[in-house]
Amino acid sequence: MIENYGWSASLAGVFEPHARAGHAPGRVILQQRDGYLVATDDGELRAKVSGRLRHEAREIGLPAVGDWVALSVSPSDRKAVIHAMLPRRTAFVRRAADSMQRLQILAANVDVAFVVTSMNADLNLRRIQRYLAAAWESGARPVVVLTKSDLCDDPQEQAAQIAALGTDCPILMVSARQGLGLDAMLDQMKAGETGVLIGSSGVGKSTLVNAFLNEDRMATQAIRESDDQGRHTTSHRQLVLLPGGGLLLDTPGIREVGLIDAEAGVSAVFEDIERLPQDCRFTDCTHTNEPGCAVQAALKSGALDPDRWAHFQQLTLELAEAEDKQARAAKAAERRRLGVLQKVYRATKRNDRGGAD
């Protein structure tokens, strides 16, 4: 049973001390305010975190969806207590807004991060970079997925633009509507591996999930439960089994993870290149023909691939232009807004005068 969720001999090895303590392994498949749902060899169990683990969580974060945990199970009410977590192989992490120290784990042990973007809108390379950076930071393998190929005249052109980012990851084109490319996505995950879909809202993530499950997931995977007031609420598993043996992790917050820590993420794709100029002799080096230029040296020695350097320069230019354009558009919008306000103000004045007469 937990083999379906990715349990393996190597995990069993790591779990050994917990097994000796009499604990059973499980994987968190749903996280809620008041507890967890955990998949175990004994079926799905509700679980709470032990006081001690809660205390330790200051450093490692509380258990999150995707985590492997060590449980004790009370046979009478089938309620479980989570005593420990296995070390995470990968993690999407966010620092809690109220304190930089507290870690919030959005998803644990993700193998493949599908960076989803839609082909019917303008391609936002900077945004894709952010998502890719978030994926890399987590430790998962990124895969770019271009959706809605049925709405795009020239899908290859968009794929080429992304390839030009110099990102060393597969780029897939899919249409959930036409059922194209879905198998290629599933093929990215081995049985027992876990994937996430990250990307802005509207790009087609839910549609993909439904296409994979070939059914309405809310309806078929709903869990009925009672909240504190005894009302019935429905929620769905955040870790679902896909045909082909892969798993898909879908928690609130994970989908748009790339936009959370935008600035930190932007440079990650070209981090090595961005560090190079620090070693140039001149701080205002243009990296063309100055003596002591680290970029030229790296190009000459072969440490820096000329194509990547060219892509980096082109992208930097494109991003600067895009930002200029956005800044100009924002200014124009502000002017329009002020114009409208002034008109409203003048009209009010006129009315006031009118009323006084």
Ligand code: GDP
């Ligand atoms: P999410 O916010 O990323 O989960 O996006 P949704 O899955 O809700 O999709 C947003 C919209 O795009 C919906 O109206 C979908 O019907 C539409 N959509 C999703 N996938 C496709 C596709 O492959 N082709 C077309 N034409 N539309 C799609």
Ligand code: ZN
């Ligand atoms: Zn230089």
